[in-house]
Structures are given as structure tokens and as C-alpha cells.
Amino acid sequence: MDSLRSLRLLPWSSPEGKPCFLDAEGEGTGYVSRLADETEALQLAEGLDVLGEARRVLEDPVSPHVAVRYAAVRLAECLADALRVAESRGRRAAGR
Template sequence: MTAYTALRLLPWLSAEGKPCFLAPGDGGGIVSRLADETEARQLADGLDVLRSARRVLDDPVSPNAEVRYTAIRLTECLADVLRVAESRGRRLPQPGDDEGARS
């Protein structure tokens, strides 16, 4: 067992707009599963928005309102993906955490 016990950054904010964290466990709890499902949905939504954005931006006569809406959605998805990346990065074992590892 490793000594790595960082809190998990959850893929949503509190009602006050602050980050939410989950104490480490076995990963099988309800909140952990909900966070996993939310992250998967956020990543899938990001891919869908990216595909739509490419179509809008490839059309040189796309209306300004459509381009603006696309930029807003891309910004939302980028924020979600960066949060997922930060959360997953925090949970990666750090060098030296595994005392049994050999170089």
C-alpha cells in the first residue's frame, strides 16, 4: 500500500462555486462512482462539442452568433477537461511514493 492519500478533486463545484474534494478510499463508493461517471460524460461532451465546432469554424460564412455560441461551449468543455486532468493528475503516484519500486 502506498502512502499517497491526496484528496480527489471532484468534477463539480459547491453551491458557493468552490472546489469539492473527496477523501481517498477504495474508489467504490457512491460519490467516487458518480465522479467517474461525471468525468466520462464531460469528456464525451467535449468530444461532441469539438466535432461541432470544427464544422462551424470550417464554414467561412457561419453566423457570428453561432461562432460565439461555439466559443462559449468550447470554453465550458475546456474547463471541464482541465478539471478532469487536474483531478486525475493529483491521483497519480508521485516518484518515491512506492518504497518497493526499484530504479
């Protein structure tokens, strides 16, 4: 299990949908680590934007069904991204 702790869960999946990992030994300042940091930041920022739009849709009692469904789909996508970021950061914090 210790070998898994030294692997960083990346914020993207393989073409087959499998998780991608990076050997996190060292300071994590390499190109892929920086790309992962930037991707995580973008995913979290997008989640905030989607949350704001979803709240506007849900606060309107006459929002069309399709708008509510779209908001729910986008929220689910962003939640999955945020949970992946949290898992990745939790693994790294536990490994320190």
C-alpha cells in the first residue's frame, strides 16, 4: 500500500477510462505535476461557475425541465472532478 501512496492520482483518465497516476517522488515540480495542478485548478474553478449557474436555474420555479436536467448533469460532472481532486490531495497529504 505504501507504493500507492507515492503515486499521484492525476485529474484525467486514460482513453479506456482508467485512472492515471504519476510517480510523485521528489518535489512534484515536473511538467506533468504542474499540468495536473493547473488542470485541478481549472476543474475547481469550473465547478464554482457551474454551481452558480445551477443555483440560478434551480431558483427559477419556471425553469424548463431541460435546463434543470442540464444543470444536474453538469453538477455531477463537476462533483466527480472535485472528488477526484480531493482524493488526489488526500493521498498526497497522507504520504507526507
